[in-house]
Amino acid sequence: MRAQPILSAAAIRAAEAAWFANGGDSFALMQRAAGEVARAAATRLPPGGRVLVLAGPGNNGGDGYVAARLLADAGFAVQVTALAAPGAGDAARAAGEWCGATGPADPARFDLIVDALFGIGLARPLEGEAERLVLAANASGAPILAVDIPSGVDADTGAVPGVAINAVETMTFHTAKPGHLLLPGRLHTGRLQIADIGLPPAQGTPLALNGPGLWRLPVPDADTHKYARGGVLVWSGPVLATGASRLAATAALRAGAGAVTLVGDREALLVQAAHVTAVMLAEGDAQGFGRLAASPKVKALCVGPGAGPQARCVAGAALQSGKPLLLDADALTAFAGEAEHLARLIRRHDRPVLLTPHEGEFARLFPGLSGSKLARAQAAAALSGAVVILKGADGVIAAPDGRAAITANAPGWLATAGSGDVLAGIATGMLAQGIPGFEAAAAACFLHGEAGGRLGPGLISEDLCGPVLREVLAALI
Numbered sequence: 001m002r003a004q005p006i007l008s009a010a011a012i013r014a015a016e017a018a019w020f021a022n023g024g025d026s027f028a029l030m031q032r033a034a035g036e037v038a039r040a041a042a043t044r045l046p047p048g049g050r051v052l053v054l055a056g057p058g059n060n061g062g063d064g065y066v067a068a069r070l071l072a073d074a075g076f077a078v079q080v081t082a083l084a085a086p087g088a089g090d091a092a093r094a095a096g097e098w099c100g101a102t103g104p105a106d107p108a109r110f111d112l113i114v115d116a117l118f119g120i121g122l123a124r125p126l127e128g129e130a131e132r133l134v135l136a137a138n139a140s141g142a143p144i145l146a147v148d149i150p151s152g153v154d155a156d157t158g159a160v161p162g163v164a165i166n167a168v169e170t171m172t173f174h175t176a177k178p179g180h181l182l183l184p185g186r187l188h189t190g191r192l193q194i195a196d197i198g199l200p201p202a203q204g205t206p207l208a209l210n211g212p213g214l215w216r217l218p219v220p221d222a223d224t225h226k227y228a229r230g231g232v233l234v235w236s237g238p239v240l241a242t243g244a245s246r247l248a249a250t251a252a253l254r255a256g257a258g259a260v261t262l263v264g265d266r267e268a269l270l271v272q273a274a275h276v277t278a279v280m281l282a283e284g285d286a287q288g289f290g291r292l293a294a295s296p297k298v299k300a301l302c303v304g305p306g307a308g309p310q311a312r313c314v315a316g317a318a319l320q321s322g323k324p325l326l327l328d329a330d331a332l333t334a335f336a337g338e339a340e341h342l343a344r345l346i347r348r349h350d351r352p353v354l355l356t357p358h359e360g361e362f363a364r365l366f367p368g369l370s371g372s373k374l375a376r377a378q379a380a381a382a383l384s385g386a387v388v389i390l391k392g393a394d395g396v397i398a399a400p401d402g403r404a405a406i407t408a409n410a411p412g413w414l415a416t417a418g419s420g421d422v423l424a425g426i427a428t429g430m431l432a433q434g435i436p437g438f439e440a441a442a443a444a445c446f447l448h449g450e451a452g453g454r455l456g457p458g459l460i461s462e463d464l465c466g467p468v469l470r471e472v473l474a475a476l477i
């Protein structure tokens with residue numbers, strides 16, 4: 001299975017420019033794009049159905065004019081409402097070839113609205129007539145098919161600086177754009193369709209949709225044993241906060257680590273003992289954690305879920321261990337405002353380190369980083385030398401070498417206490433099995449999303465560690 005590339009607006013324009021430089025015909029490209037829009041529109045229309053095409057001043061509008069002509073030729077009743085006449089180029093040619101009904105219209109009178117106001121060329125918030133058209137289309141109740149990207153959504157960031165079209169479906173071209181997958185853009189996109197319009201396949205792109213094409217799950221050989229599959233240490237929280245680390249430990253075991261041990265003080269372990277069976281327990285403080293981590297049986301470490309006041313010392317010991325390591329929650333907050341110091345420790349560590357902040361933890365750890373979720377995760381990975389999972393429904397995974405992935409399968413049901421602890425555990429379990437950092441992080445995010453999707457309403461984090469993870473793994477191996 002191939003990874004699905006994602007291209008920024010600039011990368012799409014570069015791909016088009018390269019193709020044009022080799023003699024590719026830009027109007028033919030527009031016609032192919034519009035053909036895909038018309039085909040998608042036709043499947044949503046009754047015979048002779050009424051279509052309103054909202055056309056902007058650029059090539060997105062050009063796609064709209066060509067689609068209008070194709071739909072009219074196919075017997076649909078098409079009207080175009082133009083925001084402004086295209087000035088020149090392909091869009092002007094497309095507008096010139098449209099001879100049908102043109103002018104203002106009540107969008108509620110149509111069976112379908114085709115949104116061709118703005119695509120990847122959106123440069124500022126929608127105002128005035130553009131804003132009015134978008135609000136009227138959204139309020140009309142008619143389904144909206146967006147051309148390339150819902151008008152008002154920034155193709156690179158998913159940001160909606162003003163108003164934006166609420167599409168039921170978006171027909172985009174060549175590859176997905178970050179704005180289709182990052183929030184809030186994803187909520188405006190509806191069903192995303194990606195049409196091949198004849199550009200050469202995007203290869204070696206640093207950004208991809210998170211999915212099985214990006215990583216491969218480990219399958220144990222028949223002659224393996226538990227420590228060959230990978231031992232994991234998870235730092236246990238204190239006596240009144242043991243749940244988070246227990247979720248992480250259980251998830252690591254489910255994800256395929258051969259043996260998982262919770263390490264902590266005696267009181268905490270007595271609580272853990274009342275709950276766990278296959279997960280083992282070992283008494284120790286921060287130095288003890290470091291000593292246990294030195295065992296060749298231990299292949300990955302997880303510090304942070306519910307870690308409590310020891311978080312910094314244990315994270316420090318873990319960072320000296322030379323073992324693949326995941327830092328989450330309290331272990332991230334322990335380094336708040338000290339990203340550069342943490343980066344020095346990570347760079348000395350020389351083995352994969354995963355940082356798994358949610359937005360709040362990210363802001364505390366990297367207060368100087370701004371921009372889109374994608375840009376911030378990439379900057380944090382470059383700064384820290386770690387693979388960063390910036391969590392959320394549009395979770396971004398970024399590696400220090402510039403690779404990044406966006407996860408789009410996480411349902412809202414995953415927004416529940418302990419969900420991040422399970423993600424940390426799955427990712428640590430992947431690290432323990434020798435999966436490289438970026439792939440381990442991406443696989444964990446995908447598995448977590450799939451498990452959440454299967455469980456649905458009523459999901460609690462304990463469920464995520466249950467048989468559902470086994471089912472998800474079995475479906476993907």
Ligand SMILES: NC(=O)C1=CN([C@@H]2O[C@H](COP(=O)(O)OP(=O)(O)OC[C@H]3O[C@@H](n4cnc5c(N)ncnc54)[C@H](O)[C@@H]3O)[C@@H](O)[C@H]2O)[C@@H](O)CC1
Binds near residue numbers: 033034057060123
């Ligand atoms: N370049 C190509 O060959 C192809 C482009 N395609 C289409 O072309 C689109 C990109 O076309 P363009 O680069 O012309 O960009 P757009 O059509 O997205 O918009 C650019 C125009 O909108 C104006 N504009 C931007 N933001 C505005 C705002 N907030 N309010 C008012 N005006 C605003 C700009 O000044 C410019 O005139 C793609 O999204 C896609 O739909 C497709 O036809 C495939 C081929």
Ligand SMILES: [K+]
Binds near residue numbers: 116118119146151
């Ligand atoms: K659009």
